[in-house]
Amino acid sequence: MRTMSILGNFTAISWQMLVMWAIGAILIYLAIVKEMEPALLLPMGFGAILVNLPFSGALMQTYAGTLEEGVIDLLYNVGIANELFPLLLFIGIGAMIDFGPLLSNPKMLLFGAAAQFGIFFTLGMAVLLGFDIRNAASIAIIGAADGPTSIFVANYYMSRYVGAIIVAAYSYMALVPIVQPPVIKMITTKKERMIRMPYKPASVSKSVRILFPIVVTVIAGIAAPRSVALVGFLMFGNLIRECGVLAALSQTAQNALANLITLLLGISVAAKMRADLFVNRETIMILGLGLVAFIFDTVGGVMFAKFLNLFSKNKINPMIGAAGISAFPMSARVVHKMGQDEDKQNFLLMHAVGANVSGQIASVIAGGMILSLIAR
Amino acid sequence: MFDVQGMLATLPIAVKGMAGVFSVIIAIWISIVLMIKIFK
Numbered sequence: 001m002r003t004m005s006i007l008g009n010f011t012a013i014s015w016q017m018l019v020m021w022a023i024g025a026i027l028i029y030l031a032i033v034k035e036m037e038p039a040l041l042l043p044m045g046f047g048a049i050l051v052n053l054p055f056s057g058a059l060m061q062t063y064a065g066t067l068e069e070g071v072i073d074l075l076y077n078v079g080i081a082n083e084l085f086p087l088l089l090f091i092g093i094g095a096m097i098d099f100g101p102l103l104s105n106p107k108m109l110l111f112g113a114a115a116q117f118g119i120f121f122t123l124g125m126a127v128l129l130g131f132d133i134r135n136a137a138s139i140a141i142i143g144a145a146d147g148p149t150s151i152f153v154a155n156y157y158m159s160r161y162v163g164a165i166i167v168a169a170y171s172y173m174a175l176v177p178i179v180q181p182p183v184i185k186m187i188t189t190k191k192e193r194m195i196r197m198p199y200k201p202a203s204v205s206k207s208v209r210i211l212f213p214i215v216v217t218v219i220a221g222i223a224a225p226r227s228v229a230l231v232g233f234l235m236f237g238n239l240i241r242e243c244g245v246l247a248a249l250s251q252t253a254q255n256a257l258a259n260l261i262t263l264l265l266g267i268s269v270a271a272k273m274r275a276d277l278f279v280n281r282e283t284i285m286i287l288g289l290g291l292v293a294f295i296f297d298t299v300g301g302v303m304f305a306k307f308l309n310l311f312s313k314n315k316i317n318p319m320i321g322a323a324g325i326s327a328f329p330m331s332a333r334v335v336h337k338m339g340q341d342e343d344k345q346n347f348l349l350m351h352a353v354g355a356n357v358s359g360q361i362a363s364v365i366a367g368g369m370i371l372s373l374i375a376r
Numbered sequence: 377m378f379d380v381q382g383m384l385a386t387l388p389i390a391v392k393g394m395a396g397v398f399s400v401i402i403a404i405w406i407s408i409v410l411m412i413k414i415f416k
Contacts, residue, residue, distance in 0.1 A: 106404075112401060113398045123389065127383045128380065129378070130379055133386070136386070204412065205415045205416065207415035208412055212408065219404055219407065223396065224396060365400045366393065369397055370393060372396070373392055373393055
């Protein structure tokens with residue numbers, strides 16, 4: 001009887017499950033060998049294998065006529081379906097971000113806004129390819145280059161493609177050093193890439209650092225009330241960091257909280273990586289659209305910098321615009337390195353970091369705008 | 377096969393979305409400049 005059962009399990013393995021095992025193995029490989037977003041890709045890769053075993057007890061199954069809830073479903077329902085994990089993760093991320101380079105050079109904020117162009121461009125492309133508006137919005141938000149925002153928005157619209165969207169979002173964030181340079185080179189000249197930008201930061205007092213997260217929350221909350229949970233939790237984390245009296249909480253948010261939520265988030269996402277939900281034509285389209293979103297984010301940022309240069313006496317290196325995406329700090333590093341490749345004496349890092357942290361705020365605001373403009 | 381009309385219908389959303397992001401960002405920019413001036 002037991003032998004029959006094991007044989008039954010073995011014959012229940014479908015080719016789609018094998019594809020998911022392979023995808024899980026690739027994610028684990030990328031996490032360990034290439035060190036690409038390992039904190040997320042490794043749990044997701046393992047989870048992809050865990051939920052695609054025949055009759056996996058990690059998912060809801062009926063055993064002898066009784067419905068049993070699996071632990072992955074449970075984690076998904078208590079942490080992702082109600083948007084709790086991404087919001088808690090935002091407290092940790094907010095506590096990690098030093099907005100100093102942005103506060104001392106606030107002009108960089110504009111590039112964060114411009115580099116959200118890919119989100120809205122991809123929205124149209126996804127609809128063109130046949131996705132309904134809610135799923136298109138969920139896919140487009142991959143362009144936020146921000147995992148928690150992608151999870152929050154995709155889940156808000158109850159997208160059935162959450163798994164593919166999260167895999168695409170985190171994969172492209174890790175691939176920023178490969179995706180952005182050719183796009184930047186294609187739309188800039190060598191002369192533009194060699195533009196030097198002197199760094200003259202304004203001094204920023206502690207009062208400004210403390211007031212900043214509160215002011216951002218109020219402004220974003222008034223402009224896009226639906227974004228206030230996202231922005232508010234990000235800024236709450238930053239306030240803990242900057243207030244100066246909650247060092248232990250700040251450390252906990254940056255380390256223990258962020259690590260714990262990341263761990264649970266990665267494995268919980270596997271609930272949406274079941275073969276029947278994942279192995280289909282739409283997943284390939286979502287991966288393609290995610291790439292489109294990142295490319296047009298970069299294009300939006302760079303072209304906006306070029307546009308500003310038409311009116312500006314002090315020219316901006318247009319590559320700075322590309323750092324306006326939320327993928328921190330990879331994007332800033334990419335831009336700085338590209339600047340140094342053209343001119344060893346060109347130091348763009350601090351400008352790029354300013355644009356990059358601006359992208360973190362702007363991506364969350366863009367997510368809030370999407371939620372405000374497209375009904376659930 | 378391609379939903380061109382649907383795509384065109386997203387244009388106002390895209391314009392409003394980008395305008396909204398820029399509006400909020402510019403408001404934050406102005407507030408930072410004011411805060412820096414007030415709390416030197």
